[in-house]
Amino acid sequence: MGHTTAAAAAAATTTTTNTTDGGDSESISLLQAEKIPKDSFHLAYLIYFTLGTGYLLPWNAFITAVxxxxxxxxxxxxxxxxxxxxxxxxxxxxxFIVFYAHKSDSYIRINVGLALFVVSLLVVPIMDVVYIKGRVGIYDGFYVTTAAVALSGIADALVQGGIIGAAGQLPDRYMQAVVAGTAASGVLVSFLRIFTKAVYPQDTSGLRQSAILYFIVSIVVMIICVVFYNVAHRLPVIKYYNDLKTQAKNEQEEKGVLTGALWRSALFNIVGRIKWYGFGILIIYVVTLSIFPGYITEDVHSQTLKDWYPILLLTSYNVFDLVGKSLTALYLLGNANVAIGSSFARLLFLPLFWGCLHGPEIFRTEVPVTLLTCLLGLTNGYLTSVLMILAPKTVQLLHAETAGIVMVLFLVVGLAIGSIVAWFWVI
Structure with a gap:
């Protein structure tokens, strides 16, 4: 698919936008749609879903093996x-990526990030077999493991920023695929925890075997991601949209828009356009991380389910997070104001979960806590998916990637703030 086709499609898009007659606009839109290659066997969708699953697995491996x-x-x-x-x-x-994304190739960034993920994941099992061997108190191993975690943080910025940015340039279903994939990552880890708890003894040997399993599964999935991502660029539907972006980028470079002060002005304009979407994402994760997983793993207890209770609650949250992120494939809330307002309305979860610890006896049983946990996951998933899909569509195609990366920045800041609040807010 060459630049000529991309240019024609871009021209069709421009014509559609500027046409005031409804019939003409509809016919041009249909003509443009006919030129878009089909996603045969939904392969591109499955690839982006897998990539969304993959880039969260390394962090999950480290924290699940804690x-x-x-x-x-x-x-x-x-x-x-x-x-x-x-x-x-x-x-x-x-x-750094936000400020220099226009000067770098997302294809290279993502491949480098995936390679760094594989390296960081290999550190723990190799060091365990060769050096640590299950021995306690060898703190050189802790420093190396922490360095591997930091390396994963760099990889996550490269991959998550790149994948979300790339999906922002594509139709809505591909962003939905990525976001749903992130939820599938949590579900996979939850089921791995259930499996290891049921199969391995809860002693030193069992903990070691469980940890190694988490890392091996993550490495396998990450290698699959490397293969899938490099296959994706050969798919006609992905090449089509990449050509559109290249055409738009070439036109802007000719005008000098992607350099110096003009680019900084464009960047501030992008942030200004999507800031409320970003604040919506930020508050979603401040609320979620204030409660999950700390409250669920440390504050609630069940005489009946005992130590299975937190594991089942974590699984319930992750399953409903996946349900929420999958629902946007069936119905996408188009009103951004409602979605953003609903994100802030989730602050109500804080007093509700507080009531499950300090309220009437009926609220302190398993059923209310489980229902609230499922609702926390469902709203987290659906609203995240809605905002991540809508935000990149508010800017020009050329800037959709940067908008996606900025949204990831809001998300990560929300995670960080939520994690801090979880330490200071004692339910």
């Missing part, structure tokens, strides 16, 4: 150190 790391390094605050290393490095990396 029990094993805490056993190896009893004097270290493993979960806090990992969170700080991952979040801080990720945010700094994303800031």
């Amino acid at each position: 029990d094993y790391f805490s056993y190896l390094y009893p004097d270290a605050s493993v979960d806090r150190v990992f969170s700080v290393a991952y979040m801080v490095v990720g945010v700094i990396s994303l800031l």
Whole structure:
């Protein structure tokens, strides 16, 4: 698919936008749609879904294996150190990417990020077999593991920013695929936790085997992601939209818009256009991370389900998060104001979950906590998907990638703030 076709399609898009007669506009839109290659066997959709699943697995592997790391390094605050290393490095990396995305190729960024993911994931199992061997208190291993977590933070910024940015240039269904994939990652990890708890003994050997399994599964999925991503660029439907972007970029470069002060002005304009979408995403994750997973794993207890209770609650959240992110494939809320307002309305979850600890006895049973947890996941998933789909469509095609990366930056900042609030807000 060459630039001529892309230019024709771009011209058709412009004509459609500027036509005031409804019949003419509809016929031009149909003509343009006929030129768009089909996504045969939904392969591009499946690839973007898999990529969304993949880029969250490394973090999930590190944090899910935290029990094993805490056993190896009893004097270290493993979960806090990992969170700080991952979040801080990720945010700094994303800031660099936002400012320099127009000068770099997302194809290279994503491939480099996927390679860094594989390297960081290999560190733990190799070091365990060759050096640590299940021994306690070898803190050189902790420092190396923390460095691997930080490396994953860089990789996450490269891959997540690139994938969300790339999906922002495509039709809505591909962003929905990526976002749903991120939820599928949580579901996969939850089922892995259930499997390892049911199969492996809850002792040193069992913790070690569980941790190694998490990393092996993540490495396999990441290698699949590398193959899938490089296949995606050969698919006609992806090539079509990449050609459209290239055509638009060439036109802007001829005008000098992508250089110096003009680019900085364009960047501030992009942020201005999507800022409320970004604040909606930010508050979604401030609320979610204030409650999940800390409240669920530490604050609630069940005499009946015992230590299975938090695992089942985590699984319930992840399953309903996936349901919410999949619902936008059936119905997409088109009113951004409603979606943003609903994001802020989720602040009501804070007093509701507080009531499940300190309210009447009936609220402190398994059923209300489980229902609220499912609703927390469902709203998190649906509203995230809606805002991530709508935001890149508010800017020109050329700037859709940057808009997607900025949205990821808002999301990561929301995760960081939510994680901090979770430490200080004692339910």
